[in-house]
Amino acid sequence: MTTAGQKFGYPFVLKNKRLAYDGRGNIVVTSESEIETCYIKLGGLATTESKANASVINVGLYAEEYVNYVKEIAVMVVRTGNDSQGTIYVI
Amino acid sequence: MTAPASISFDASEKAIEIATSAVRTLDGKGIYGVEMFLLADDSILLNEIAPRPHNSGHYTMEACDIDQFEMHLRAVLDLPCPVPTMRTKYAVMVNVLGLETLQGTMQILKNAVNISGASIHWYGKAENREGRKMAHITITANDEQQLYDRIRALQTIASSTTPSTGTSATDEMDILRYIPSLQGVSGRRARVAVIMGSDSDLPCMSEAAAVLDHFQIPYELTVVSAHRTPSRMYTYAQTAIEKGIQVIIAGAGGAAHLPGMVAALTPLPVIGVPIKTSTLNGNDSLLSIVQMPRGIPVATVAIGNAANAGLLAVRILGASDMVLLRRMEDYMKEQEVEVLVKAARLEEDGYQRYLENMTKKRP
Numbered sequence: 001m002t003t004a005g006q007k008f009g010y011p012f013v014l015k016n017k018r019l020a021y022d023g024r025g026n027i028v029v030t031s032e033s034e035i036e037t038c039y040i041k042l043g044g045l046a047t048t049e050s051k052a053n054a055s056v057i058n059v060g061l062y063a064e065e066y067v068n069y070v071k072e073i074a075v076m077v078v079r080t081g082n083d084s085q086g087t088i089y090v091i
Numbered sequence: 092m093t094a095p096a097s098i099s100f101d102a103s104e105k106a107i108e109i110a111t112s113a114v115r116t117l118d119g120k121g122i123y124g125v126e127m128f129l130l131a132d133d134s135i136l137l138n139e140i141a142p143r144p145h146n147s148g149h150y151t152m153e154a155c156d157i158d159q160f161e162m163h164l165r166a167v168l169d170l171p172c173p174v175p176t177m178r179t180k181y182a183v184m185v186n187v188l189g190l191e192t193l194q195g196t197m198q199i200l201k202n203a204v205n206i207s208g209a210s211i212h213w214y215g216k217a218e219n220r221e222g223r224k225m226a227h228i229t230i231t232a233n234d235e236q237q238l239y240d241r242i243r244a245l246q247t248i249a250s251s252t253t254p255s256t257g258t259s260a261t262d263e264m265d266i267l268r269y270i271p272s273l274q275g276v277s278g279r280r281a282r283v284a285v286i287m288g289s290d291s292d293l294p295c296m297s298e299a300a301a302v303l304d305h306f307q308i309p310y311e312l313t314v315v316s317a318h319r320t321p322s323r324m325y326t327y328a329q330t331a332i333e334k335g336i337q338v339i340i341a342g343a344g345g346a347a348h349l350p351g352m353v354a355a356l357t358p359l360p361v362i363g364v365p366i367k368t369s370t371l372n373g374n375d376s377l378l379s380i381v382q383m384p385r386g387i388p389v390a391t392v393a394i395g396n397a398a399n400a401g402l403l404a405v406r407i408l409g410a411s412d413m414v415l416l417r418r419m420e421d422y423m424k425e426q427e428v429e430v431l432v433k434a435a436r437l438e439e440d441g442y443q444r445y446l447e448n449m450t451k452k453r454p
Contacts, residue, residue, distance in 0.1 A: 021139055067136055069128035073096050074147035075110035076159055080166045081120040 001035045004063035013064045014038050028066065092184040094150050094177070100335075102133050109137055117142070122163040124148060146186070146227075151175065153210045153229045154182035179231040181238045185245070187226040193219035196226075202248040203228050208241050236413035283310040283404050284336045286327070286353070288343040290314055292366050295397050296342045299364070302401025306418055308408065311336075317348040324349065328356035338404040341389075342397060344368045347376040350389045360407055362400045363389040 004012055010032070016025035027038045042061055096103060110125035117123070117140070124145025128136045148159035157165070157175045165172045190196045196219055203209050213226045230245060232238035283303055287296045296312070303310045315324050331339060339357070341350035342364035350363030365376035373394035381391040392399040402419075409415040437445045 021141070067128050067130070069136070070131050071096075071098065071129040072138075073098060073102075073106050073127050073129050073135070074092075074145070075106055075125045075127070076145065076148040076151070076162075077110050077114040077123045077125055078162050078166050078172050079114050079117070079120050079123065080172050081169055 001029070001039065001063065002032060005029070005032055005035070008063065008065040011066045013066050014042060015062055015064060016042055017060045017062060029063075092147055092150060094154060094182045094184075098129060099133055102129055102135065105135050109135055113137055113140060120166045120169075122148070122159050122166065146184075146224075149212070149227055150182040150184045150229050150231075152212075153231050154179045180233045181235075182229060182231050183238065183242060184227055184229045186224050187228060189219045189221050189223040189225045191221055199248055200226055200228070202251075203245060206230070206241055206244045206248075208232055208237065209245060234413075239414050239417075281309045281311040281335065282337045282408060283308055284327075284331060284339045285310055285312040285401075286315045286339065286341050286349065287366075288314070288316045288318075288347070288349045292342045292344060295366055295395050296340075296364065297397070299340050299342075299397040299401035299404070302398050302405065306405050306415065306422075308405065308415075315341075315349065315353075317343070317352045318346075324352060325356060328353045331357050331359055338362065338407050340364065340397070340400045340404055342366050342400075343380065344373070344376045345379075347379045350380050350391075351383050351387065354383070354387050354389045361389050362403050363391045364397045364400045365391065365394045367395040 011028045011030045020026050029038045114123045124141040126138045144159045151158040155175045210229045230241045340362045343349040344366030354361040363380035367373035383389050
């Protein structure tokens with residue numbers, strides 16, 4: 001995680017590999033001194049047992065660059081099974 | 092959540108391209124919610140893909156001919172999936188978050204029933220928890236005035252039911268975010284073009300830009316010379332419509348041909364600003380702009396009064412945009428108050444003391 005901090009700079013985003021979306025299962029790491037607290041808050045690293053249990057969240061963490069965005073946008077896409085590629089519609 | 096998104100045309104094309112190519116790489120059928128980030132430079136990053144109906148698509152229940160849930164079933168059941176269209180011009184969806192008590196959370200919904208065009212969706216969750224997503228309200232509208240009134244009504248309800256110390260009952264209840272004409276300038280297509288014959292006109296023309304900034308109208312500003320860059324002027328005037336420009340403000344000095352020539356090349360309204368000149372005090376500019384032949388009008392403002400050109404542009408756009416008209420009304424009231432305050436001070440202080448204060452301010 002220190003390497004992630006060096007690579008992305010601070011703040012960066014730390015996420016659970018499983019069941020993390022919206023505000024859940026992720027945390028913004030603001031400085032190197034915050035790393036340990038954030039690590040513990042997210043449940044730490046995976047254990048052999050947690051990896052085997054699909055309902056458990058802590059199967060590992062990953063780090064992402066913090067993005068300073070202007071807006072969140074979304075596109076709803078429909079995928080049909082009509083051909084091998086799938087046809088796509090946009091809502 | 093506002094639909095359609097108030098982003099540039101290019102950004103929305105890019106977003107659709109990114110979302111469809113991402114979903115194309117996945118297996119399965121049904122509906123996918125693709126969330127992205129729009130950055131300040133109008134570029135887009137892919138964030139998350141939810142392989143299911145999504146909060147972002149809830150507005151389709153009221154606003155589209157086929158909603159996201161029906162579309163999902165159609166895809167899964169191999170039924171036809173025609174391209175959906177919006178039944179209303181605008182849709183705004185706000186999530187209702189749990190307040191401290193269930194009663195408090197429900198109060199906003201009870202009040203929102205009175206707003207026409209507001210549809211309420213209570214999720215029936217077993218437990219009320221502060222900050223938990225408990226419901227959503229979708230507001231639909233067919234013009235900006237309607238949208239403005241309905242969102243304002245909801246905003247009033249939200250602020251009156253939300254305890255001042257607690258969390259907000261609805262997320263993102265900032266009215267400005269949802270009205271297209273009140274959105275920030277960046278990332279949007281320019282509606283007004285401010286052009287001038289020379290960069291020496293900029294100190295004057297910047298006053299028009301300042302007015303447009305004040306009214307949060309996206310604009311572009313550049314130098315186009317009728318005499319020194321005639322072909323650029325032709326192209327600029329003739330492509331203004333397709334760029335989305337609705338009003339052109341053109342400033343020029345001396346033999347000021349730019350406003351008139353631009354007006355001859357485009358059906359858009361053109362406002363001319365006569366720039367003050369050193370030799371003839373701008374009388375030359377004024378007469379060459381104002382004396383247009385019948386058939387090609389240029390609305391001409393006073394010499395050097397680019398601010399008025401900006402205000403006239405706002406009024407022209409306001410003819411089909413009630414929100415802008417209201418802001419113009421506010422602006423005029425502010426001006427009235429300013430003058431009344433000065434008059435009161437003059438009456439109170441007498442002219443001598445008032446004059447002294449004026450000279451103190453301008454040493």
